[in-house]
Amino acid sequence: MTAPRATPGGLREVGVVNWLACRIAGRAAGTGPPNLFMTLARRRGLFRGWLFFAGRLMPGGTLPRRETELVILRVAHLRDCGYEFDHHVRLGRRAGVREQDVERLKEGPDADGWSPRERAILTATDQLHHLRDIDDDAWTRLRTHLTEAECVELTMLAGHYEMLATVITTLRVQPDRPARAGSEGH
Secondary structure, eight states, X not given: OOOOSSOOOOHHHHOHHHHHXXXXXXXXXXXXXXXXXXXXXXXXXHHHHHHHHHHHHTTTOSSOHHHHHHHHHHHHHHTTOHXXXXXXXXXXXXXXXXXXXXXXXXXXXXXXTOOHHHHHHHHHHHHHHHHSSOOHHHHXXXXXXXXXXXXXXXXXXXXXXXXXXXXXXHHTOXXXXXXOTTOOOO
């Protein structure tokens, strides 16, 4: 694995508030403070602004959490972003994303087993990735399942995780280690 281009900060580099937020996020994810968070937290105010924005999409979005995780996992797969993919496989389990769903996500929206709504969402996600747009036919199918406001959220969700995959890949953020039993991580 390539060495990180920007290393995770410590308490001094990220500040007390960010450090605490990173530790809480790590506990929720079953890891130590996430390397992504500790890296981004080096830009303290930017990190807090991003954390607020990201939190409004996941877990605070209006789309069902399972669908949110399907979108994130599909983007991570398309971007070949192992950090994002592995992290959201763990989070997705809690939201009802099963192992067979994860395998189908690798095949894409045309794989057998998706509901019509899931297929429309995943098709839109693929088009946003490949075309940077959603064609009229896919949009019409999507609108039979999602409100206009949900479509806005979906496009922002997919775009956000595309951006995040770019950051993770460019900065060479290293995988998080699972928290040891009885340990809070460092």
